Amino acid sequence: MSDMPLLAHLLELRTRILRALIAVGLALVVMAYFAKDLYHHLALPLISKLPAGSSMIATDVASPFFAPFKLAMVLSFFVAMPAVLYQIWAFVAPGLYKHERRLVAPLLAMSSLLFYAGIAFAYYVVFPVIFAFFTSVAPEGVTIATDISSYLDFVLKLFFAFGVAFEIPIAVVLLCYTGATDVQSLAKKRPYIIVTAFTLGMLLTPPDVISQTLLAVPMWLLFESGLVMAKLVKRRRAPDEEEDSE
Numbered sequence: 149m150s151d152m153p154l155l156a157h158l159l160e161l162r163t164r165i166l167r168a169l170i171a172v173g174l175a176l177v178v179m180a181y182f183a184k185d186l187y188h189h190l191a192l193p194l195i196s197k198l199p200a201g202s203s204m205i206a207t208d209v210a211s212p213f214f215a216p217f218k219l220a221m222v223l224s225f226f227v228a229m230p231a232v233l234y235q236i237w238a239f240v241a242p243g244l245y246k247h248e249r250r251l252v253a254p255l256l257a258m259s260s261l262l263f264y265a266g267i268a269f270a271y272y273v274v275f276p277v278i279f280a281f282f283t284s285v286a287p288e289g290v291t292i293a294t295d296i297s298s299y300l301d302f303v304l305k306l307f308f309a310f311g312v313a314f315e316i317p318i319a320v321v322l323l324c325y326t327g328a329t330d331v332q333s334l335a336k337k338r339p340y341i342i343v344t345a346f347t348l349g350m351l352l353t354p355p356d357v358i359s360q361t362l363l364a365v366p367m368w369l370l371f372e373s374g375l376v377m378a379k380l381v382k383r384r385r386a387p388d389e390e391e392d393s394e
Contacts, residue, residue: 164235171231176224183216187296190219193275194299197283198292205293215296222304226267230260251325251381259318262370266314267307269366274306278359306359313348313367320374321381331378334371341371 179186191204198204206212225232233256241249286292323329334341342364349364 160239164239168228168232168235171228171235172224175228176221179220179224179227180217183220186223187216187219187300190271190303191296191299193271194279194283194294197276197279199283202292204296204299206297207295208297211295211297215300219300219304226264229263230257233257233260255318255321259315262314262318263311266310266312269314270303270306270310274310274359274362275303277362281358310363310366313363314370316367316370317374317377320371321378324378325381331375331382334378335375338371342368345371 195204206215208214237253237256240252283292320334324331324334345367346360346364348367349360349362
């Protein structure tokens with residue numbers, strides 16, 4: 149394990165943070181150039197479900213500029229996430245044992261993939277369903293004209309909710325690896341996990357059963373996959389620890 153003085157650690161941390169910010173900044177330059185196209189693509193799940201003659205609107209003077217730019221800022225962080233996670237990994241790796249490095253590196257990579265998978269699931273599966281539902285239940289005589297800023301805030305919340313929800317396998321593996329719990333104990337708590345998943349689905353999604361279920365069911369399935377991953381990690385942990393102690 150590394151034995152660096154505190155000042156050296158702080159300098160190393162500053163360097164890693166600056167490099168992560170540079171990665172985000174470079175991504176922002178590219179995303180900002182395509183901001184309008186990106187927003188149009190983001191709005192397609194709603195636009196495709198709007199009644200004939202309806203469209204999205206901008207109720208604020210600056211919304212046509214700030215809404216796409218805000219989207220570009222968020223996407224720049226999402227795109228640069230592998231670089232950000234690499235800087236985190238490069239900072240903590242010297243202080244880890246060999247068997248811990250073997251675990252952390254794959255978990256960081258997997259967490260990025262799972263976060264992207266959660267966003268993709270929300271965009272391609274959840275959005276078409278919930279927007280079809282919302283546009284179909286509008287009272288007669290009500291014209292649907294969604295504000296572009298309100299729409300962006302809505303979809304970003306769902307992106308974040310599904311992105312975080314898809315990190316459940318990583319959380320399960322870490323809980324079991326650190327000894328906070330074990331696979332058998334979590335398996336026995338499966339009924340409570342399912343109830344919790346539907347409760348979180350109710351709190352993190354719009355107030356309709358469809359979107360709640362579309363979040364809760366994947367959360368439960370991800371919990372089950374986390375148990376499988378934790379079992380595999382447990383089998384590899386003992387030989388790795390013996391190898392490090394030699």
